[in-house]
Amino acid sequence: MLEYLRIQDLALIEDMELEFGSGVNVLSGETGAGKSFILKALNFLTGDRLEADLVRPGKEKASAEAVFVTSSGEELLIRRELAADSGRSRLFINDRLSSQESVRELKPALLLHTSQHGQQKLLQPAFQGKILDDFMNRPDLFAERDEALRALLELLERRRELERRFGELEAKRDLLEFQRQEIDKINPRENEEDELEARRQALKRDDAYNMAVEQALGALYGDGASSGSGRGGGISGGLLDGLGSLERAVKQLAALDEGYATDVQALAEFYPTLSDLASRLRQGDRNSGRKASSHDAEAIEKRLFALSQLKRKLKRSLPEVLALRGELIENLDFLDSCALDLKQLGREEYTICERLSEVLSRLNPARREAATQLKALLEAELRDLGFSEQVQVEFVFTARELHPGRAGSSLDSGSSAHSNTTEDRAQIFWKPNPGQSAQPMDKIASGGELSRFLLALVSILARRMIEAPTLIFDEVDSGVGGITLNKVADKLRDLGTRRQLILITHWPSLAAGASRHFLVRKEVLDGETYTRCTRLAGAEVEGEIARMAGGGEQGRVLARELMAGRP
Secondary structure (H helix, E strand, C coil), X not given: CEEEEEEEEXXXXXXXXXXCCCCEEEEECCCCCCHHHHHHHHHHHCCCCCCHHHECCCCCEEEEEEEEECCCCCEEEEEEXXXXXXXXXXXXXXXXXECHHHHHHHHHHHEEEECHHHHHHCCCHHHHHHHHHHHHCCHHHHHHHHHHHHHHHXXXXXXXXXXXXXXXHHHCHHHHHHHHHHHHHHCCCCCHHXXXXXXXXXXXXXXXXXXXXXXXXXXXXXXXXXXXXXXXXXXXXXXXXXHHHHHHHHHHHHHHCHHHHHHHHHHHHHHHHHHHHHHHHHHHHHHCCCCCCHHHHHHHHXXXXXHHHHHHHHCCCHHHHHHHHHHHHHHHHHHHXXXXXXXXXXXXXXXXXXXXXXXXXXXXXXXXXXXXXXXXXXHHHHHHXXXXXXXXXXXEEEEXXXXXXXXXXXXXXXXXCCCCCEEEEEEEEEECCCCCCCEEHHHHCCHHHHHHHHHHHHHHHHHHCCCCCEEEEECCCCCCCHHHHHHHHHHHHHHHCCCCEEEECCCHHHHCCCCEEEEEEEEEECCEEEEEXXXXXXXXXXXXXXXXXXXXXXXXXXXXXXXXXXX
């Protein structure tokens, strides 16, 4: 039950508070006074969207808050704010920030809103089918159906994707196989180019090293004399032999002139250094393993050329070629295994269709049984609302195929061909008057008939609900008058004994049955327009009903008569 509603800075409403009671709560007022904004605020609280231009001019935000009492007696506080600058909203449930999805889930237990828009929805076959499904109250069956249908749709999407990919790759099979053969002929390895280039540079360094050793040995021993025998021995012409000759000559000078004695000593000390260098050069030349092979260099260049040709042919870098090889293997393997994959999907499809068929074998009869029950209840309610005693309601069922892939495709396995996946969908036909044939509602229903039909439906559904949502009737009396209007009033009063009602009406006979009456009106102060809402009491209620009855003495008399008949 809705106990309290406060609206601030929404459209023409500056600050409005309403405290609702059990039974029938009436909102009355002239057309355009702002009653619809109160309903907009309630719908906004329970998940609907509002545009930012509904924030009162000059204000930063609009807000609405309400206190509901659940069937278990628990209080639920919902508050929502709408920012004027961004149009974004924030929602709080029991003062905790929450999501719109959360409050939408709560809405069926809080509010059930019927309106002229609801009357138009009543003309739609899909909405008529939903009415029957809601009446069935078998969420387990619908959950099973939806789960099986979801699994089927996902499987068919996988199959369509498989077939699409197969078709694309099959058209390119020759190219794929050619590219794979070209890559396999060369058989490149990961990082092979870098490794070959490193080996190429190593060979170049080895060549340079060997050449430098030969040059050094040639300088020490002379050309072609890399194994000189030491001082004064071996083939002459090298640095070691020249140094020996120099040492001998300086010794002769020193014998004649002592000033050369130190030079003789220096030459004697330098000779072992050069001799050690020569020994190390010869040893390194034998043991370093740096002898470059022309065969190795040729093999490296040949391999690098082959890789370069492959890259040029495929217009890809070597890493891209390696990635392409993986794709080619995957795609060609896919083409080879696709038929098996489709057969497996066919088996899965058969299993799902069997499950869906089994659910429908329970759902379709349950729906028809519910239609028989709802038909009887609706006819009784409609008779109470002034329709002919012979009024008839019929639920006409049409078989609808739920399997979207029945038509198959080029690779359709056909494994589900024997499963019955048709669902019986209901549409309301009715015969409001004797002598007519039953026809769809959108063909023969008037506005007043739709209003009463909607009221009959709400009355039936409200009795079956476990929770007790507040019922909101927005001009349910549209198109109704005379004696029929009195029957509508009686029905609303009876419904108000079991449910809280918020009724927007212009009819005094309906307003007279209210347990609480609120007057919505406009005021203009200092050039600004405000929507006000006041709870009426005593003589104020009678005065408002008199106004609704046309005013004057006649209106006052009718108001007193109607008030006298209040429970």
